[in-house]
Amino acid sequence: MSWIVVEHLAGGGAVLHELAPGDAAAGGAPDLSRGPTASVQVASDDLAAVVAAREADRPRWVLDEVALRYPPLLAAGVRLDRCHDLRLCHAILRTSASCSDSALATAVPGPWDARHAPEPDAAAESDRQPTLFDDLAPPESSDAAASLGSASSWNFWHGSGARASTVVASSPSGGEGEGGVVPDPLAEPRTPAEGGPADLLAELGAQLEAVAGSEQPGRLRLLLAAESTGALVAAEMAHDGMPWDAAEHDRLLTELLGPRPAPGARPARLEELAAQIRRALDAPALNPDSQPDLLHALRRAGLDVTSTRRSEIAAQQHPAVEPVLAYKKLSRLLSANGWAWLDTWVRDGRFRPDYVVGGVVTGRWATSGGGALQLPAQIRSAVRAEPGWTLVVADASQLEPRVLAAMSADGAMADAARGADLYQALADAGTVSSRKEAKYGMLGAIYGATTGVSAALMPRLTAAYPRAIGLVEAAARAGERGEVVSTWLGRSSPRPGPSWWAAREAASGEGADARDVAEARRRARDWGRFTRNFVVQGTAAEWALCWMAALRRRLRDLPGRPHLVFFLHDEVMVHSPVGVAEQVVEAVRDAAAEAGRLLFGDAPVEFALDVAVVDSYDRAT
DNA sequence: AGAGGTCGCGCC
DNA sequence: AGGGCGCGACCTCT
Structure with a gap:
């Protein structure tokens, strides 16, 4: 399979760098050792056509950021089969425990760690004047891309001739900003980008090196390919849109809320309900949209509530309950998915x-x-x-319990996960007494329930499915210790933040009192619930x-x-x-x-x- | 006036 | 209950 690196130029246009295929042992990765086999500059007006022609060979397209580069191609009618999104893959590899010793993972933060991929930039020209934006970048960042590439890929590229650099040095023929978005330098401070092909090729080299040297190269490769395909799908779905019947939506809103009101005004049905609420609570001036005011009025009318939460109000017996709940439901519909939403998000029958x-x-x-x-x-x-x-x-x-059964290789749970209804199978196996218990119990195991019905089921689940429960328990214990956990394919959890460690420090220090200890314990358990869920939710993803x-x-x-x-x-x-x-x-x-x-x-x-x-x-x- | 925090609720 | 989110509205602080 061929790989083609697309280097977008600041002024428009791009250079396509074709890479030599690697041997099969590298899992399909290209041979980066001698640089691109060919580099071709393409004007921005021709890019879509050139890419479309090359797509016939189904290469893997290497892009700095699919979310930026793919929409214009889609608009031109070009679809890509597969790709490698450098920004998304960088984010995964940067924190994956599977390659934590790699040059990529150990480098200081660089442009690829920013929210957006580093842009090729006229600022990279050697004769440019310093600007005030330089001051906004951390001092070490100018070396970051080079150090990310490390001696391995960076030097290979440039030791074997400056072919790529030469191409870049020639001026792009696509014309300045034609049909493209010209980056606004004021919009967002950027690190001074090195520009040129070295960024992309060095970054790709660093990524492939991190994968090759990782504990589970095959899994990481699959993860990166899946993530990158996800980026293609996301762009394609945004392009195609979800078919949306705006007339039906409007009909629905009108039926439930009354005709569309003037901007800022309450729809008729909400106005009626508000009046009912005011009568029931004997609060003639009440604005039901104000949580504090509503809470006050509810309590004054004798309802035993501590918040305006739906579940709390629903548990009360009072004439105000029904209209209040109806009001909340409808006002939620209006504000979240009402006419304003329709105006903003639906165009030409597509969401x-x-x-x-x-x-x-x-x-x-x-x-x-x-x-x-x-x-x-x-x-x-x-x-x-x-x-x-x-x-x-x-x-x-x-999905999540099935994923847990598979990743833990728990035979008994896998038996239950072989049929159409996993929860019913757990009940049939006699582990728990009903399907409902099975569902609550499993979800509790995955989410980390500590109290109630779900927690009470844990001993029985643990006895019946020791490997499955053992896996999530181990993830929870690791999180409580502040350690990193990973999904099946190798996406790793973040570490707890500074305040988490500070709480832990405070609890073990000399002057620690019971409150410090309790606080640290609570935070440890919270983080353990997060890591417990992380491994299952992440693998399901x-x-x-x-x-x-x-x-x-x-x-x-x-x-x-x-x-x-x-x-x-x-x-x-x-x-x-x-x-x-x-x-x-x-x-x-x-x-x-x-x-x-x-x-x-x-x-x-x-x-x-x-x-x-x-x-x-x-x-x- | 605008930023940021909290609440409450929608989805999985 | 317990995990992960986004978002709008309100409220408070600056």
């Missing part, structure tokens, strides 16, 4: 959230707008397939990434261009021509089986799916 790949420490995705990961069930009927199309919605049922990547590849070969339009932790949605839906269902199932094999080999765990073919999202269960 396009900004997915943030790797945005969560565990490896889950986040979103930076639109709240796509929390689409309430209430409005899912607005997610509607185009005429002639349908939605294939699939979610992995009980890896399974899901592999599932989606495998699905994406299968979709590519189906007719009519069925495409992913949504991904939510353990759930995917494919917008598919009606006639292809059955093939998509098959692809979704095959991809799940493939993801299981990719991560866990032939571990006897089934990753069961619930799959629905529906016209609108609310009809999928």
Whole structure:
């Protein structure tokens, strides 16, 4: 397989550096020892066409940051099959315990540790004048990229001739800022970037070296490939958008809230409920949107509540309860997914959230707008397939306990994880007395329940599934000691912050009193719950990434261009021509089986799916 | 006026 | 309950 490094130039345009294929022992990694076999400069206007032509060979494209570089290609109609996202992969390798001795992991923080990939910059020119922005960078950062590359890759590149540098030295022909976003130097202070191909090639070299020297190269390679494919999918989903029926959404809002009010005004239904609340609480001037005011009025009316939390109010007997709960529900709908949301996030019948790949420490995705990961069930009927199309919605049922069974190689739990309903199987095995207990118990084991029904079930679960429970317990103990834990493929947890260590220090110091000790213990347990969950949630996220990547590849070969339009932790949605839906269902199932094999080999765990073919999202269960 | 913190609730 | 999030609204502080 060939690898092509895309070096974007500051003024527009790019240089494509082709790398020699490595031997099979390197897991498909390219041979970096003699530099690129060819470097070709491409004007920005030609980039999409050139990339599209090269894509026929299905190379692995090496990009500094997919989220920046891929959308323009998509807009030009170009799709990439596979890639390596240097920024995302750097973040993983930087903290992975699997390669903690690597040059990449031990270097001082550099440009690749910033929130965005370092940009090639006119500032890198040798004759440039110093600017005030230089002062904003840490003094050591100018050496950071070089030290990250270390002697290994950096010197190889430049020892074998300055071919790449020569290309870069010629002026780009694409024209300044044409069709591209010109970085605003005032928007964000940047470290002085070295610019040129050395950054990309040296960084790639450092990454491949870290992987090759790691404890589990195969797993890390899979993780980096899955993460990078995730970046492609995220951009593609933002490009294609989720089919959204704005008229249906508006109809729904009008039905529940009344007609759309003037900006700032309460919809009619909320106004009615507010009046009811005021009467029931005998508080004529009450604004139910104010939590303190509402709490005060509730208590004055005799309700035994300490907050305005839904669950607390619901437990009370009072005429105000019903309207207050109704008000909260509807005002939430209005503020989170009302007309303002519709105006902001839905265009031309598509909802396009900004997915943030790797945005969560565990490896889950986040979103930076639109709240796509929390689409309430209430409005899912607005997610509607185009005429002639349908939605294939699939979610992995009980993913986290299944992942735990597989990663711990717990035979008894794997037995339970072989069928469609893991919780029922636990109950049938006699470990616990009901399916409900099984569910609470397992979730408690994964989340770290310390009290209540769930905690009480732990001894029985531990006896029946010693390896599975042992794995999460070990992760919890490690976290309590402040140690790092890792997912199956090698994403590692962050370390606790300074205040955590300070609390621990204070508790063991001379003047420590009981409060210091209790505080340190509490913080230790909190962090242990985090690391306990990290290993399972993070590995589940890896399974899901592999599932989606495998699905994406299968979709590519189906007719009519069925495409992913949504991904939510353990759930995917494919917008598919009606006639292809059955093939998509098959692809979704095959991809799940493939993801299981990719991560866990032939571990006897089934990753069961619930799959629905529906016209609108609310009809999928 | 704007920043930052907290609450409450939506999703997994 | 217990883990991970994003977000809007309100409130407080500066």
